[in-house]
Amino acid sequence: MSLLENWRNLAYGDALDQKQQTELWNRYFEVEKGIYEQILSAPETEVKGTVKELAEKYGTDVQTMTGFLDGISESLKDYKNPIETMEEDTEVRILIDPEKLYYNMVEAKATWLYELPQWDSILTQEKRTELYRAQKASGTIRREGRKIYPNDACPCGSGKKYKKCHGKNA
Template identity: 60%
Template sequence: MALLKKWRDMAYSETADKGSLQKLWTEYFQKERDIYAVLLKNPDEVVKGTVKELADKYGVDLMTMVGFLDGINDSLKEQNPIDDMEEDTEVNLGFDKELLYKNMVNAGADWLYNLPEWEAIFDEDKRKALYKEEKASHTIRKEEKVYPNDPCPCGSGKKYKKCHGKNK
């Protein structure tokens, strides 16, 4: 069975009791935070290795590394073959800094996008801009409806029904 399926079955189990799932996620988030803290110290270095080698390098178990690779994959410059991943699959952690930051914001992972290591990568204004850009990208804006007796939005001074709304 592919490692990713094992991870997802375990982490998103509908049969496991809530207490053990909560414990799993609490431990995972702490380990994830620690890995990101190390990665963000050298953001331009592309870390490569097998899934097992990276798990050993960051001092986590194999399943935690699989979960980490699942989470970071959308932020990588070159995505890993996570669906078919096994212990000896070669993977890389070469991430796009802006995309990673935005994906952390989108996930609501404040323990990640507020890591102090980001301060050396982006100044406060840039972090705020990326945060706003990500939040705005999910906001749906409805155009204001123009009614027949409203002034035409083109600025002619005529009523909409006598101007651009004539043929509608």
């Protein structure tokens, strides 16, 4: 069984009871936050090494590192790690695409990650707001033909009234 299969069975399977699964995820989120704090402090730097070396570098176990690599895989620039088949000695690379990563963190509702202070030096507040709204709008169902009134919620998904958002220029 591959590392990824082991991780997914542990994290999403029924091998653990509710309390153990909660503890697993709480530990994972703490480790994940620490790794992202380091990666986001030098977002243009590519991180390379085996799965085991990266686990050691970030002070975690191989299983948790596997979960992290699975989670970040859609947010990397131009390179895809062999997530499905990787083993402890598989060479992997991490070079993030900051906009994809931020968008994906919003999609995962990971406030503890997309609110990290490191984002201030990577993406402007305007860009983060734009990505946040774009992600939230991606899940919004819009009905055509319905009149939007000034005090209705804006259909872009911002949470603002239409008159204060996209209705300003209408």
